[in-house]
Amino acid sequence: MTRTRFPRPLAHRLPVSSTALFNASIAALIAMAPLPAPAQSAPSPLASFTRTLNAAISGYNREHLNGVSPEACATACLADARKSWCVSFDYYKASQQCDLSDKRAADVGGLKTDYAGNPYDHYALNPGPGVPNPIVGPYGRRHVLVIGIDGLRGDALFCAGCATTPALSQLAAVGAFHGNVLAGGSQSTYSGPGWGTLFTGYWADQHGVTSNDASLPLRKPHVFDRIKQVYPTATVAVVGDWANITGNLKPAGADFVVANAAKNSQQATDAVKGWLSWTNPPTVIFYYLHNVDIHAASYDPYNAYYQSKIVGEDAQIQQVLDGLVARPTYAQEEWLIVVVSDHGGTGSGHGGQSAGERDAALVLTNRYRNPTKPPYCQGDLTGTALPQTGALTPHVLDFLGLVNDTAGSKHPACGAR
Ligand SMILES: [Zn+2]
Incomplete structure (x- = not known):
């Protein structure tokens, strides 16, 4: 009005x-x-x-x-x-x-x-000091920062001849990496179904987002909403430049939603840096980076243009990581950082079931510049198959001490601490 x-x-x-x-x-x-x-x-x-x-x-x-x-x-x-x-x-x-x-x-x-x-x-x-995160573990208040890189192939990271990604490499070095999270299968490798699966721990036949149609509602709870069901004062934040991310795919109870301008990753980064500057930042944040996908002339891990977009988003991530460690209370907090992608690609497209299209990435760590924390998981996890249902939601729930009753299971090497 x-x-x-x-x-x-x-x-x-x-x-x-x-x-x-x-x-x-x-x-x-x-x-x-x-x-x-x-x-x-x-x-x-x-x-x-x-x-x-x-x-x-x-x-x-x-x-x-x-x-x-x-x-x-x-x-x-x-x-x-x-x-x-x-x-x-x-x-x-x-x-x-x-x-x-x-x-x-x-x-x-x-x-x-x-x-x-x-x-x-x-x-x-300016927002006030924020709402104190109610989720407190033995290593401090537990937060989750989810970094979503649209269209990032799992085999486009950390290989000889791949893009040089100091931020992602450092996250993987102090945590874990899976280079072949399996998207698709029973659903297309379009973005909507993929993000829906990551956010809910269910495949599209259950979560309902079977395409990029922004009018399709999520029929299973967003993992961030599951957190708020248990901890009503937890606050959740989402930033992204794709209308679905801040529309039908966002948590129903999202406290802070920023729709940045298309292709403007810096604006998304600034939103996250702003949240991280609060005395009490959001309990969980979803930070969506679009440019690896929307500019992709080729999803080939060795394609120079594709690599340049990965490098560009990596630099954005570094800004956010710098903002995170600049928090005066960072050492007394425990942040699980999870990097996920919704699908890979082949040629200049995705949606089908080729190996390249199904190949999504996962990096996760709770120890970025925080080496005293016992590791949530470590090393190259690629050898054990990980369906997309297991990549995000089960790890977030597990890290925060919540029951996982979704269709997905965390990687067996994670969470044992
Ligand atoms: Zn996508």
């Missing part, structure tokens, strides 16, 4: 494509645009906001202010936040006005970033 009290220029209210948008409400703890440092010891009210240059929420304006500075808008929004509705504002740079909103970009499908002349900056009230 649009609450515009004061009309904006028409262009400001045009419908926008969600894929073209980027939600900065959470995402952008983003260093897109550093805020000015406070001049004196009293912090500027702007310190409570993250600014995204040349962007605004289209519509949803609850209060309009004229003749104001950004600081005055921030002060007004903070005052109103105590009445618990103002969470963002858009500032009219040329005319010193602002619109206060009770919506975050995530609530309305993202920010609009293509206004003619770029008259607005968006300011999102």
